[in-house]
Amino acid sequence: MAHLIQFILTLVTTSVRSRLSLQAENAALRTQLYLYRKSGQRPSIRPADRLLWCFIAKFWAGWRTALYFVQPRTVTTWQKKRFRDYWRALSQSAKPGRPRISRELRKLIGRMWEANPTWGSPKIVAELAMLGIDVAKSTVEKYQPKRAGPPSPTWRTFLDQHVRNLVSIDFFIVPTATFRVLFVFIVLAHDRRRIFHFNLTEHPTAQWTAQQIVEAFPFDTAPSYLIRDGDGIYGERVTRRIESLGIDEVVTAPASPWQNAYVERVIGTLRRELFDHVIVLNERHLKRLMSSYLDYYHPWRTHQSLNSDAPDGRPVRAAEPCNVVELPAVYGLHHVYLPKAA
Numbered sequence: 001m002a003h004l005i006q007f008i009l010t011l012v013t014t015s016v017r018s019r020l021s022l023q024a025e026n027a028a029l030r031t032q033l034y035l036y037r038k039s040g041q042r043p044s045i046r047p048a049d050r051l052l053w054c055f056i057a058k059f060w061a062g063w064r065t066a067l068y069f070v071q072p073r074t075v076t077t078w079q080k081k082r083f084r085d086y087w088r089a090l091s092q093s094a095k096p097g098r099p100r101i102s103r104e105l106r107k108l109i110g111r112m113w114e115a116n117p118t119w120g121s122p123k124i125v126a127e128l129a130m131l132g133i134d135v136a137k138s139t140v141e142k143y144q145p146k147r148a149g150p151p152s153p154t155w156r157t158f159l160d161q162h163v164r165n166l167v168s169i170d171f172f173i174v175p176t177a178t179f180r181v182l183f184v185f186i187v188l189a190h191d192r193r194r195i196f197h198f199n200l201t202e203h204p205t206a207q208w209t210a211q212q213i214v215e216a217f218p219f220d221t222a223p224s225y226l227i228r229d230g231d232g233i234y235g236e237r238v239t240r241r242i243e244s245l246g247i248d249e250v251v252t253a254p255a256s257p258w259q260n261a262y263v264e265r266v267i268g269t270l271r272r273e274l275f276d277h278v279i280v281l282n283e284r285h286l287k288r289l290m291s292s293y294l295d296y297y298h299p300w301r302t303h304q305s306l307n308s309d310a311p312d313g314r315p316v317r318a319a320e321p322c323n324v325v326e327l328p329a330v331y332g333l334h335h336v337y338l339p340k341a342a
Helices: 002-039 047-059 072-094 101-116 121-129 154-163 206-216 234-245 257-273 282-301
Strands: 166-175 181-189 193-203 225-228 246-250 324-330 336-337
Touching: 101 121, 101 336, 154 193, 166 206, 166 246, 181 257, 181 282, 193 206, 193 282, 193 336, 206 246, 246 336, 282 324, 282 336
Parallel strands: 166 225, 225 246
Antiparallel strands: 166 181, 181 193, 324 336
């Protein structure tokens, strides 16, 4: 009984397959006959005809017996070309590189550019990283990087080995609205780029400078090394005071500002981000500006050398671009970006 049922099923299946094969053959022959009658000669093969025969060849095993206009290998060539075209189009539709950033993030970057004209692209990338937003430097890059002369390997080795116990001191001048010249003295720690002491005077002397060094390092907080240039304003009095604190003094070579590059860079930062944009009225005004900038500089300003961290340490606070608030700092010259409060 089971053999009889199997025989009947096989017969029905074969009959159905034969009928489908016959119908496919008839459709193929009629299509070719229609094209021949329409043109009156051997017809040109259209893209739709190629597509039809590729489809027929895929689903009908006996397609070669019903093909007369072209050779079977021609259909195989058409099918291979369709395969190549499909994957070429698919690869071209997927654009290489990083995905497009959202409109909200583009608006946030634009706000940062407009509100902080002194910021470069690394600064904005670091500021966005502090908000938990990962964006490439090339996405926001606008300013050309500045070149600086590389220090010698020996000097670089010294700086790297003693960075945690190394400070630099230097003066820079700031003109006032009344054409007076004020001398600003700063002390910079290399490890976290902290300006932990500053003062200003109109008439700097060796005695005044020595007193600033004492005030900068109270209660046995003196570093191991102090770098300064060979300016005559320091003199023997300053050298003796430095030695009395147990500090090894390192004097840079003449006309070699790159040997004191950290403090020179900070002075340049103060000029670009503060003093190039304000007119100093007097000593009191200058002290207020410096204090306001340092209140922003230490907890908020990011540094590439600190892996985009701030001198005092700044935790990453993740936020969506549309949920970021902007707070003015340094009288609106800079801004702080924080996630909105829940």
